[in-house]
Amino acid sequence: MTSANVKATCEAAGYVTPCPGDSACQYSSSSCFQTGLTDCGNPMMEVSQQLCGVSPGGCSQLDGVYQFMHNWGNGGSCGAEFGTSCVGGIGQQDKYAFCARDSQMTNPWSTKLTTTTVATTSDLGSGSGNMGPVGAVHAFTVLRAKNQVYQNFGFLIIEAQLPADGLSGSENWCRDYQNLCADFGLRPTGCGETHYSLGGGFQQCVTDYNSDVYINDALGCNPWGAVGDVARLAFPTAGSGSRFLGFYACDDSRCKSILADSATSIGSAADATAGDGIVYAICRGTSCRY
Numbered sequence: 001m002t003s004a005n006v007k008a009t010c011e012a013a014g015y016v017t018p019c020p021g022d023s024a025c026q027y028s029s030s031s032c033f034q035t036g037l038t039d040c041g042n043p044m045m046e047v048s049q050q051l052c053g054v055s056p057g058g059c060s061q062l063d064g065v066y067q068f069m070h071n072w073g074n075g076g077s078c079g080a081e082f083g084t085s086c087v088g089g090i091g092q093q094d095k096y097a098f099c100a101r102d103s104q105m106t107n108p109w110s111t112k113l114t115t116t117t118v119a120t121t122s123d124l125g126s127g128s129g130n131m132g133p134v135g136a137v138h139a140f141t142v143l144r145a146k147n148q149v150y151q152n153f154g155f156l157i158i159e160a161q162l163p164a165d166g167l168s169g170s171e172n173w174c175r176d177y178q179n180l181c182a183d184f185g186l187r188p189t190g191c192g193e194t195h196y197s198l199g200g201g202f203q204q205c206v207t208d209y210n211s212d213v214y215i216n217d218a219l220g221c222n223p224w225g226a227v228g229d230v231a232r233l234a235f236p237t238a239g240s241g242s243r244f245l246g247f248y249a250c251d252d253s254r255c256k257s258i259l260a261d262s263a264t265s266i267g268s269a270a271d272a273t274a275g276d277g278i279v280y281a282i283c284r285g286t287s288c289r290y
Contacts, residue, residue, distance in 0.1 A: 001077050017068045018035040020043045042055075057081065057083050057085035064079065066080075066089050096214075140158075140161070140281070150226075156181075158282075160280075174255035175209065177281060188211050190223040192219065228240060242270040242272065250265055
């Protein structure tokens with residue numbers, strides 16, 4: 001993940017590339033945009049403090065995210081990995097780019113961004129990283145949620161009530177699941193990068209529903225047993241059975257508007273629908289609200 005990769009990824013997703021500091025920063029250049037970040041020697045530190053209150057290496061929302069750095073070791077970038085705040089990007093693959101968004105930006109060097117949004121987007125060829133609209137339609141009723149670390153990755157477990165009729169709020173339950181995670185500023189997840197490389201429905205979870213597959217296969221595939229493990233760590237009363245949701249495969253034959261017909265996409269909720277209607281969905285990343 002070179003700095004050139006970071007810049008190209010941001011631009012491909014319609015964002016701009018933020019400089020790590022102001023114009024006096026040795027790692028800034030005319031190739032990046034001034035965003036108001038000033039801590040030149042500690043890339044993403046200010047953002048990490050706002051998101052998590054800790055340095056980037058301890059902030060799960062920045063795990064695997066790489067910052068553009070002009071003249072940084074052989075053209076590399078600086079990335080946050082679990083426990084380390086600045087890993088050199090050379091040799092790193094399938095990571096994320098640290099980008100900014102501003103529709104009115106005109107001068108990339110002398111003008112500061114006035115409305116900045118931090119965004120992460122997957123490396124070229126691995127999806128746009130658009131989480132989906134916050135507040136988008138879904139049929140889940142959120143009861144509670146909790147951040148949980150599992151296999152050194154940060155996740156959010158959402159306890160939710162299903163609708164009595166079993167019908168999705170959007171065109172299908174895969175979209176509902178994506179929109180549920182997007183309400184928390186996060187992405188759905190499930191089967192990891194090994195199965196993504198097989199293409200087909202595994203790849204469609206990324207291309208069509210923005211699943212985060214770069215989790216080192218932490219949840220396995222199918223993921224529902226591991227989702228149950230994470231849910232019970234977060235909520236010991238989560239129980240067992242068919243009530244744990246995460247992506248398996250997302251081709252049209254699996255993603256349906258009827259919940260019972262969607263069991264091989266987001267997971268079976270048979271035990272939930274036969275009982276209290278409560279399910280546990282997993283999202284990649286952690287929320288500042290929990």
